[in-house]
Amino acid sequence: MDNNKNSQVKPRQANLQQQTEVLMPDQSERQRTQHALRMMAGFVIAAVVMTALYFGRDIFIPLALAILLAFLLSPLVSRLKRWGCPQWAAIGLVMCLTLSFLGGTATYLGVQLGKLSQELPQYQDTIQQKLKMLENYRQGPSMWDGAIQTFDTVEDSIDTPEQETEDPNVQNVKVVGLEPTSEEAALDWLNKILNPLAIIGIVFLFMVLILFNGKDLHDRFLKLLGGNLNIGTDALDDAGKSIGTYLRMQLLVNVTYGIPMAIGLLLIGVPAAIMWGLVAVVMRFVPYVGPIVSAIFPITLAFAVDPGWDMVLWTVGLILVLELISNNVIEPWLYGESTGLSTLAIILAATFWTTLWGPVGLILSTPLTACLLVLSNYVPALGFVKTLLGSTPVLSPSERFYQRLVADEVNDAMQVANDYICAQLPKKPSAEEVARRVQMFYGEVAIPAIRIYSQGHDTDVTAEHRLRLYQGLQFFNHAFQKAYPSKLSAEQPEVYCVGARWEIDTQISAMVAHALNLKNIAARNDLDVLIQSSESGKGIVLPASIKILCVSIFHHAPAAQIRLLKYRLAQQYPELKIIFATWSVMQLELLDELQQRFELQALVNNVDDLILTIETYT
CATH class of the missing domain: 3.40.50.280 (Cobalamin-binding domain)
Structure with missing residues (x-):
């Protein structure tokens, strides 16, 4: 009887095992399908968001500008409130100071541009002489004359048949449209003035509302982030600190660039030197393009003013020195990697936002992308943003060391080891300090890297991977022991x-x-x-x-x-x-x-x- 029961149980177990083996592929296939569907849904959502940002830019651009200005001014409002000033009074005082500063700056720039436009006709002779000098230099003999002559000959041979077919008796007729009336010209002029003023007014209205309802907006964003008060609070606090710090540090960097530029141009003798310093402060908020634009104006004016070339050369030298100091000393000292974005990410973000929103998108690209990067630390669905755009390494030292060995890049593996060892060593380390760092490298990088290999030995690691790892470790140990020898x-x-x-x-x-x-x-x-x-x-x-x-x-x-x-x-x-x-x-x-x-x-x-x-x- 027991034997019969056992004989019945064994087939059942075998059938159950077969069903499990059949279900496991189905389950993995279902998981792959779900993963593909999630990816497709993510692409669709991203396309919808980008479409909304593009077609709704008339609303989103003023709102984004208002949010960034609110980030910049909110610490001042908070400081006034801590000093006992009511909220409405603090916001009103900050807005009055901001409008006064912007209005005064705009008035000064307008007056300086008016004076400069009246003085420019005086420099026509100087400009013509220099252009004539450059034209004579260009027309002189050079190493490219043969290539230019050949190109001109080929171009003339291509254009000649078309010119021969033209009828000399036929006269070109130019159609001239009706001239606009005075009312239409006035409306067009008002439209060009009122549109920017309307955008500025909307920006300041949004900014006042954000400053007044900051806590309420904070609570609503917390609810949108999933209702987890701990994670949501940390995310919004980090975003506020990151963007506010970036904007304030960027303003400080620009000021430390603009003031020496204005003083230097004043000593060189370039007209409207203070104005060009202010232009540099404003334009350097625009990544990559802004510094170039702020440098073109004073160089062009120095070219027009001075009959010689001394003023131009001094101006170019001043700008180059200021750029080197600002990029290599001031910026790393003040904020360095405060945004957490890599250099490639900043360029990609500038291209993306400029495509969507034009020049304003170029200005807003870094702060907006930094906000996304902060949110990616707390929202799992945005984890790919941190991987793609963040400046921190996505692989640990042990993972990078293992990957370099498996990729047969022993020199790069050696670089990983040197970077790890030298990261916390003084300039002149002692033998004991070096020995300690080498010991830490073996314990925290090399051996954990081989654990990665051991974990995937039976599943992911092929025979070629094993050979590369073993040979790579041989070459690495030889080079590493020569680099850190023992007496x-x-x-x-x-x-x-x-x-x-x-x-x-x-x-x-x-x-x-x-x-x-x-x-x-x-x-x-x-x-x-x-x-x-x-x-x-x-x-x-x-x-x-x-x-x-x-x-x-x-x-x-x-x-x-x-x-x-x-x-x-x-x-x-x-x-x-x-x-x-x-x-x-x-x-x-x-x-x-x-x-x-x-x-x-x-x-x-x-x-x-x-x-x-x-x-x-x-």
């Missing part, structure tokens, strides 16, 4: 570092021996694996001077190797201190189980514990 001679080693079974074990033992030598502990490694030596028939042969044997095992289930090696080593070297380093075993419970099961002298899984154990033995 200690290991001819009579106290510690002998060996690998248990695999080639990777031997490379780890070479790293451990190098770290020990830098710590003034005489160590040596062996390129032959220990199990192979024990199975050769000669037994395990070790140097007579060693006191400690360090066995590196890179296997997720090291029990069999530990059992075999402990038994054979105990037979041949009963007095030897043996340390087993199981680099792939990260669970403390499993370590304790191995320790108790085999009664090992020492069992470690990281470089720090290994060196501490060896120091207690020496």
Whole structure:
């Protein structure tokens, strides 16, 4: 009877197993389909958002400008409120100061431009003389005359048939449209003036409303972010701090550029020097294009004013010096990477927002993209933004080190190691400091990188990957030990570092021996694996001077190797201190189980514990 039941159960289990095997591919296929649908939905949503931003730019541009100005002015409003000023009075005072500053600046620029336009006719003779000089220089003999002559001949031969077919008796007729009436001209003139004024008025109206209803808008954004008050508060606070800090630091950078520029142009003798300094302060808010535009005006004016070339050369030299100081000293000192955007991301953002919103989009590109980057830290759906646009590395040092080795780029892997070691070293480090950083590199970068290889050994790693990793580690260890040499001679080693079974074990033992030598502990490694030596028939042969044997095992289930090696080593070297380093075993419970099961002298899984154990033995 029991046999019949068992015979019935086994087919049921087999059927259940077959059904599970059938369902697993269906489940994975379903997951791939869901992933594809989510990607398609993301592309559709992105297309809809970009379409809305493009066709709704008349509304979104003033709103975005108002939000950024509110970020810039909100600290001043908060400071006045802390001093006891009511909210309406603080906002009104800040708005009056802002409008007064902008109005005064615009009036000054208008007056200076009026004076300059009246003075420009005086410089016509100078401009004509210099242009004539450049024309004579261009028409003189040069190395390109032959190429230019050939090009002109080919162009004339192409244009000649068309000219011969023209009838000389036919006269060209030019159609002239009706001239606009005075009313139409006045309306067109008013339209050109009133449109910018209307946009400015909308911007300031939005800004006042944002400053008045800041807390209410804050609460509404919190609700939009999913209702998690902790995450939402952190996201909005980070966005406010990031954008506000960027705008204030950018203003400070521009001022530190504009004031020396105005003083320098004044000393050189360029007319309206203060005005060009103000233009530089404003235009440098526009990425990439703004500095070029602010430099063209004073250079052109110096070209027109001075009959010689001294003023032009001095102006160009002043601008170049200011650009070098601002880009390489002032900007890194004041805000550096405060936006968190990479250089490529800033260029891509400038291109994207300029395509959508024109010149205003170029001005707003960096702050808007920085807001998206901050939100990507808290909204999982925007995680790709941080990956694509962020300035922080997306791979950890261990992941980068492993990828460089698998890609057969040993020099780049060496660069990863040098960057990690030199990151926290002083300019003139001591030998102990270098040894400590090398030890940290082995423990926090190299060995975790090989753990990545070990985890995917049976699934993702191909034979070519294994070969590249092993050869890469060989070349890397050789170059790395030459770059960070040890003065200690290991001819009579106290510690002998060996690998248990695999080639990777031997490379780890070479790293451990190098770290020990830098710590003034005489160590040596062996390129032959220990199990192979024990199975050769000669037994395990070790140097007579060693006191400690360090066995590196890179296997997720090291029990069999530990059992075999402990038994054979105990037979041949009963007095030897043996340390087993199981680099792939990260669970403390499993370590304790191995320790108790085999009664090992020492069992470690990281470089720090290994060196501490060896120091207690020496």
